[in-house]
Amino acid sequence: MKLSAFRKFLPLFDRVLVERLMAETKTKGGIMLPDKAQGKVLQATVVAVGPGAINQKGVVQPLSVKVGEKVLLPEYGGTKVVLEDKDYFLFRDGDILGKYVE
Amino acid sequence: MKLSAFRKFLPLFDRVLVERLMAETKTKGGIMLPDKAQGKVLQATVVAVGPGAINQKGVVQPLSVKVGEKVLLPEYGGTKVVLEDKDYFLFRDGDILGKYVE
Amino acid sequence: MKLSAFRKFLPLFDRVLVERLMAETKTKGGIMLPDKAQGKVLQATVVAVGPGAINQKGVVQPLSVKVGEKVLLPEYGGTKVVLEDKDYFLFRDGDILGKYVE
Amino acid sequence: MKLSAFRKFLPLFDRVLVERLMAETKTKGGIMLPDKAQGKVLQATVVAVGPGAINQKGVVQPLSVKVGEKVLLPEYGGTKVVLEDKDYFLFRDGDILGKYVE
Amino acid sequence: MKLSAFRKFLPLFDRVLVERLMAETKTKGGIMLPDKAQGKVLQATVVAVGPGAINQKGVVQPLSVKVGEKVLLPEYGGTKVVLEDKDYFLFRDGDILGKYVE
Amino acid sequence: MKLSAFRKFLPLFDRVLVERLMAETKTKGGIMLPDKAQGKVLQATVVAVGPGAINQKGVVQPLSVKVGEKVLLPEYGGTKVVLEDKDYFLFRDGDILGKYVE
Amino acid sequence: MKLSAFRKFLPLFDRVLVERLMAETKTKGGIMLPDKAQGKVLQATVVAVGPGAINQKGVVQPLSVKVGEKVLLPEYGGTKVVLEDKDYFLFRDGDILGKYVE
Numbered sequence A, B, C, D, E, F, G: 001m002k003l004s005a006f007r008k009f010l011p012l013f014d015r016v017l018v019e020r021l022m023a024e025t026k027t028k029g030g031i032m033l034p035d036k037a038q039g040k041v042l043q044a045t046v047v048a049v050g051p052g053a054i055n056q057k058g059v060v061q062p063l064s065v066k067v068g069e070k071v072l073l074p075e076y077g078g079t080k081v082v083l084e085d086k087d088y089f090l091f092r093d094g095d096i097l098g099k100y101v102e
Helices: none
Strands: A008-011 A015-020 A043-049 A070-072 A079-083 A086-092 A098-101 B008-011 B015-020 B043-049 B070-072 B079-083 B086-092 B098-101 C008-011 C015-020 C043-049 C070-072 C079-083 C086-092 C098-101 D008-011 D015-020 D043-049 D070-072 D079-083 D086-092 D098-101 E008-011 E015-020 E043-049 E070-072 E079-083 E086-092 E098-101 F008-011 F015-020 F043-049 F070-072 F079-083 F086-092 F098-101 G008-011 G015-020 G043-049 G070-072 G079-083 G086-092 G098-101
Touching (some): A008 A015, C008 C043, E008 E015, F008 F015
Antiparallel strands (some): A015 A043, A043 A070, A070 A098, A079 A086, A098 C008, B008 D098, B070 B098, B079 B086, C015 C043, C015 C086, C070 C098, C079 C086, D043 D070, D079 D086, E015 E043, E098 G008, G079 G086
16 A cells, blocks of 8 residues: 555654745845755744653643644754655654744 | 464564565656665554553553554664564654554 | 734743843943944843743643743853844743842 | 572562573575674573562562563673573563564 | 843742852961962852742742852852842852851 | 771662672682682672662662672672771662572 | 851751761881872761752652761762861762761
8 A cells, every 4th residue: 555545644742743834035125035045944834743742640741733833943853754745844842932823 | 492483573662563665666757766766765564562661650651553554764763673584673652753544 | 824924923831032132332431332342131021931831740830930021041042033033032931040120 | 608509590670581592503595604694692581580670659560571481682782691601691671672472 | 121220130940149258368377368369269148049949740949048148159050140240140059068057 | 986996887778788709719620710810700798788769759669689698790880898808899779680599 | 257157067958068087097007108198088977967858749858877977988079168177078968878887
């Protein structure tokens, strides 16, 4: 059964699957940015969340982000995951710095 | 009593025995991939699971994957185990990144 | 939806978002200080606070600083966060040395 | 009282005393293997088990293997113990990878 | 609001703000000691104390020193804090070696 | 009060005081072994035991060896203690590998 | 208020203040030992004890040595403290190897 037959990927424990937002291709003044200058995008959208980690008392700790939310990622860390030819990243809930709200 | 007389291998604690899926031998366009280019397959099927780790309260922590499920392995880690001349790998439940569901 | 549409940034867990006070540009005697001599400002204002970290019993630990308070930052550590073109810094509640009170 | 007067060796805490199975001296096809090519045997029989480790609550944690069971050892670790001129090895219960069952 | 408008600095958690006693400028025999020979003073007065650290049960742990007490500091560690042009030092309660009592 | 006036040495916490058995001076076949070839003796007799370590719940954890028992020491570790001109060694209860029983 | 006005030094938490016994200046046979050959004295008298450390449950853990007892110090560790021109040493209760009893 080839993997592509699978429609959903569930992260485990307290892992969060995110998709980075598109990099800004122009400066404020409208000048095109070369690829190298675009830098790593630290803003991302939550695509899937795990059930949560289990603490020492055996209780599942709910995650602090939900699918669809916009979050700020740390500069480093995260595991790249390729699903249906698209790049996603797995972060631990505790490593996500914060979220943007309306 | 030679080992081959044994029909089953039970991982201990929170270990999970997996068999990696076959590597893609062709590109999307149908071109044959040389062995070296095939890279390590990170998708695998769960073959056997341990009873679970025991937390500080002495309670067994059930595993988050079951036999038969398709999982995504981390790039590194895992212990190779040869059973009846086939390669399997042992991972800790907590190191498995996620699972693919219908 | 471009990030700027967001009006608020919520730090997660026990993170605190601060804005450093302006560096002193003159000595006590009124002499202008060159940029390099101004040094890093360790005093800052709290701009946003996370909900608090979760301890081993699953209980959320309230933070010890509030929005608007003046705090003393450690020399090192903290994560720079650019929001609407302004520099802010994220510190863990436990790393903030103290606060100034009326 | 010379040691040989002792008939039994009890491992302490969560230690497990094992005897490695005999190395295969021939290939599948019946060709004799030189000593060097025989490699370290990772399969072993449990000879004696400790009472179990004591967790933070002061409760003894029963071991997951029993005397007589066939187990799979990790590649590294273990302490060699010579008893009545025979080589045995001490492993922690938690380091034993799994066991073979009928 | 310039910092000097603040009259009080509250250390956070289990931090203790101390002021080192004056270094001895003369030997027992009354001979003047050059600066370099005066060495770091390890005796200090407690100037301000935090509310205490929070243990794993979420309970605040009261500090073991009070404002005004004379304490013995460890040789190393501590964070220098300049308040209204005077040098103070922040130590963790647990790092203070002992206190002098009448 | 000179130390020799003391008749007993009590190890503290979970420490165990042992005396190593005499090294074998002859081979099985009766040939005298030179000092260097005698190697470190890993078998020892328990001479004194501490009251036990205190676990996180404040409960004293009884030791797993008693005075007079024959034990197997690890290859490394232990603290040499000279009492009345004789060499003894202090080990933690948890580091002793096992004990020999009738 | 000069420090000498203080008559007592209280160690904090689980610290123990000890005074090392005098080094042996002669061999058994009565021959004078040069300073260098006298070695560090590991026997000492307990001069003052702290209230005890606080465990994770917030309970104070009583110390295992009392003022006046003779103890055996580890080879390394300890903090030198000069009080009224005499050398004392601070050790953690848990680092003291044992005590001598009548």
